[in-house]
Amino acid sequence: MKKTIGFIGGGNMGRAMMAGLLKSGQYQPTEVYVFDPSVKVRKHLEDTLGVQPTTTVEDLVDNAGIIVLAVKPQVLNQVLAKINGRVNEQQLVISIAAGVTLAQLAAGLTGRLKLIRVMPNTPALVGAGMAAIATNENVDEQEKQLAVTLFSSFGLAKVVPEHLIDAVVGVSGSGPAYVYLFIEALADSAVLEGMPRKDAYEFAAQTVLGSAKMVLETREHPGNLKDMVCSPAGTTITGVRVLETGGFRGLVMDTVHAVAEKNRQMAE
Incomplete structure (x- = not known):
């Protein structure tokens, strides 16, 4: 396999991936190719x-x-038609198109090709993405690890069975939108209490960032970390009670389920 990588599409996610690969040193600029129908986009990336x-x-x-x-x-089938018959069995084909299964990729490309389906998310734009990787049977373990290494250059990446991609979409694919809503709500609450809005966003966002980092780095159960903050008869447990009374956890679970179900429907 050539040590070169090509991106069909130079939008936000493609650009984030290219920047991450170059920053990590895995690829040099001369080893990264890009095609986008927009001449302006191609020139900007160059x-x-x-x-x-x-x-x-x-x-x-x-x-x-x-x-x-x-x-x-919605444009993936057009791209597959253009490259069908041109891709060989030594190349890796990686799709980040949401809702498109490995079987659908295989239906658009002839031959025993190495196909990989990835669900990244938008925090990849700041080097903090989370990507799920699923492969077909033609991809060996070394190639799976190569895919993990590629997507780890701008966050975290993990190989999962394809049937879990729907759950991934619900949790990490769409999850940033829920978190932004939560940050906005936290900040609005601080503004209601008299804090300037600029400060409120900073306090809220840093709190979410730090809390997530605690989960990842300590490997403690989130419930244990929550208990550490909740003193008996204190302010935090009072806030937790309000969230639980409002059905906070159940609402989040229903949201993720609804998104996963929508993704299943899109793949049919």
């Missing part, structure tokens, strides 16, 4: 990241050892 733009999808496929399909689901 100027800012130093990557190699191609004027056709076909040229990109011919130059890349790994092909990343960083396009919207």
